[in-house]
Amino acid sequence: MPLYSKKSKEAYIMVNFKRSFRDLIKNKDWKALKQSLNQFNPHEIAQFINDLPEGEDVILFRLLNREQAKETFRHLSHENQEHIIEGLAQHIHKLSDLLNDLEPDDRTAFFEELPGKVTQHLIQLLSDEERKIAMQLLGYPENSIGRLMTPEYVAVKPDFTIEQVFAHIRQYGKDCETIDSIYVVDKNWKLLDDIHIKDIILASPEQTVSELMDHRFVALNAMDDQEMAIRVFKDYDRVSLPVVNADGILLGIVTFDDIMDVVEEESTEDFHKFGSLQEPIINPLKASTFHLFRERIFWLAALLFVNLFSGAVLSSFESVIQSVVSLVFFLPLIIDSAGNAGSQTASLMIRSLATGDVHLKDGYKLVGKEFIVSFLLGITMAIGVAAIAKFRSPEIIYIVALTMVSVVMIGSLIGLLLPFIFTKLKLDPATASAPLITSIADILGIVIYFSLASHFLGF
Known part of the structure; x- marks a missing residue:
């Protein structure tokens, strides 16, 4: 009950703040507005800014102190991040402070979405040290782990005593994203081990780091794809992981929150591809009508021409349809069943390929298993x-019974094979989207249905 009351109170405060916000701007009561912002955490402020009309969002953001601005910015949508940067263009010092204060990985994620010339201009506003870090991270391939990592971590030498480790953490740990793990490196910065902070806290002050080492650590390669990091985080259940180069030199760390951002982006991208949308749409409420039209028209038009084959096939069986009109009654039911079965299987395979649960070499095993499963599904639906x-x-x-068994089996096998074929061709398996599978299954379903009808009815 107290938790519910607290949430209700916070919601009430936010509603009242939204109501009074425009009045405070109108009256230019900046002091009162700035004081009001201290009642909210960065995530709540970001949600509020995301809902504000253009102009007012920049006004509100400028009132935040440096720490609030840094934390709030990382919670904003990319669209609003760009708008804030544009709004701060006339306030170079504020913009420079913001960009320098951002965590390197958050800043890299923002930069890589901008046009090249804009990124180059913003990089010039960074300090020499931050500019060097930004250029290093942006130098890694797109969608690589190197783009996600941050160079802000705590590393110690094996001969450090625990007392020295704590002194080192107090000196350098303030600006780190996490000190959940402390990394052990040699004089050339080659990663030797990682030690959980719990083990360090429980150790005696006189013990050395080498006494706590077991040399059993997991590291990511900076050049690997980000999906590799997702799988490793899932398998080892870690808050952060070190990133090394081919020689094992410690370059940075990747934290769990960055991985969650990638998971969300990948899921959104796959969802749009599975719906045959060309690009992820940021916000359908804010996107222009023409943008929404452009995103959807390509695949709809392409699938329209694919479905012309369905019409051509139907026309070739006109005599059968005219003689046995009852065949038409079951046509939608049969072809929809084929598409639905294919979409089900494709969804399962795309997910399994993305998570690494199955690989290309498993295709042959899965075909045999799917053949049996789809046969049982087809028999069951045929009885109905x-x-x-x-x-x-x-x-x-x-x-209709024989056709149902056939189309469910064929639709399922198509849904299984297409993601593997796209993966083999180095394409995203999500491209084997539901509309494409459905269109192929429709054509084959019509051919099978009326071919069997022609055979059994003597046409």
């Missing part, structure tokens, strides 16, 4: 459709 046909059109009961 045969029961309907018994009362509706008993003369075609065997045709």
Whole structure:
């Protein structure tokens, strides 16, 4: 009950603040507005800024102190981040402070979404040290782990005593994203081990770091794809992981919150691809009508031409349809079942490929298993459709039952194979989207249905 009351109170404060915000701006009561902002955490402020109209969001952001601005900026949508930067263009010192204060990995994620010339201009506002870090991170391939890492971590030498480690943490740990793990390196900065902070806290002050080392650590390679980092974090359940180069030199760390951002981006991207959208749409409320039209028209038009084959196939069976009109009654049911079965299987395979649960070499095993599963599904659905046909059109009961088994099996196998084919061709398996699978299954379903009808009915 107290938790509920606290949440209700926070919501009430936020609503009142939203109501009074425009009045405070109108009256130019900046002091009162700035004091009001201290009641909210950065995440709440970011949510509020995301909902503000253009102009007012910049006004509010400028009132934040440096620490608030840094934390709030990382919670904003990319669209609003760009707008804030544009709004601060006339306030170079404020903009420079913001960019220098941002965590290197958050800043890199923001920079890589901007046009090259804009990024070059903003990099010039960084201090020499931060500019060097930014250029280093941006030098890694797009979607590589190197783009995610931050160079802000705590590293110690094996001969440090625990007392020296704590002194080192107090001196250098303030600006680190996390001190959950302390990294052990040699004089050339080659990673030797990582030690959980809990083990350091529980150790005696006189003990040395080498006494706590077990040399069993997990590290990421800076050049590997970000999806590799997702799998490693999932397998080892870590808050952060070190990043090394090919020689094992410690370059930085990747934290769990950065991985969660990648997971969200990957999920959004796959979701849009599976729906045959060309690019992820940031916000349909804010996107222009033409942008929404452009995102959807390409695949719809392409699939329209694919579906012309369905019409061509139907026209070739006109005589069968005219003679046995009852065949048309079951047509939507049959072709929809094929598409649905294919989409189900494709969703499972795309997810499994993305998480690393299955690999290309597993394709042959899965085909055999899917053949059995789809056969059982087809038999079950055939019994259902045969029961309907018994009362509706008993003369075609065997045709619709046999067709149902065939289309469910074929649709399922298409849904299984397409993601593997796209992966083999170095394409994103999410491109094997539901509309594409459905269109292929529709054409094959019509061919199978009316071919069987022609055979059994003697046409």
